[in-house]
Amino acid sequence: MSKKIEQLLRQGAPHVQATGDEAVAAARRVSERAAAEGLADISYAPVDSPFGTLHAATTKRGLVRIAFPEESVESVLEALAQSLSPRIVQAPASLDLLKRELEEYFAGRRHEFGIPLDWSLTGPFGRRVLEMTAAIPYGGHLSYAEVAAEAGSPRGARAAGNALGSNPIPIVIPCHRVLRSGGVLGGYGGGPDRKRWLLELEGALQGSR
């Protein structure tokens, strides 16, 4: 008989048995409240794109990370937890502005992003390179050597290439606008096909190959 009681107890009170999704809904309210009240340091959300589902993360300062679909969410979150803060919640509302801007960008209607950025995942040199990159206008492109020179780098194109390769906020910081000399496409964190796709979207590929 005692076994029986233990089994009954394990099932939880009758109300527990009757409700499936209430814990999920309650957890969602925790995340939303944590983001809205500033108790979380980082909010993230999935964001639709022509490449598939991206994941974007923002701090109170601004957008800090965009991950391509093939990056596992768990490892992206783990890296953010370790390098910035583990107070990370999923809160789509915090990324509404980015979603709108990306949607307009992918539709060809937006040529510049207005959302604030958080540079804290990038070191001083990388930041100079990425700021130079962010200044390349829509439809334009520079070579790795040019970006390196403009970033005042004695370390040259290779160092600039490394900094661009670890761009934490691709698309919005347009590292796809940096090509190898002679207009050769060069590498891209999200894969060369996506680089070409973005440059074609921007009308930047005519006459260069």
Add this chain to the structure above:
Amino acid sequence: MSQKLGAPSVTDPAKLPRSGPRATIARGGLPAFQLFLDAYREDVWRFLVSSVGPEDAKDCFQETFIAALRAYPRLRADSNLKAWVLTIAHRKALDVHRRRATGALPVAEIAEASDGEGSSPTEARDETLWGAVHELPARQRSAILLRYVADLPHRDIATAIGCSEEAARRSLHEGLNKLRKVIA
């Protein structure tokens, strides 16, 4: 270890037992809070609904995880996260029971099902059992719920209710004995 039950403060993370392999979510540091929340929301929800009923469980759940979020960065990476969050939940539930006892809160919606008439023998048995669970002294009730609803080992139940493992086993045993008398 002198812990004030129901004190608003969160358990000192440094006093928590280290986690077993099951409680580890991420290698290295603390997991992102969202992963922690997703991993334990079900256990905490079931525990709270079973302890204070569905209405008060909603508030307790929010308070539990918001308190956890505030304290989260101070946790050691190898803390037993499940025991920790259920400790907080246990205290939030105790607050509710205490407020009810002093008349500050209505005595809840435990017997909300139709009063016996037309209910099946199974429902009647459930009502009797859970009515009896709610009649238990606070420590016995929590020990029972932490053990069976939240599936915590004895060592972690002791941490949660702030007693020795021996005392936790005793509370569990005494609670079960009382329930056996009701459910023949």
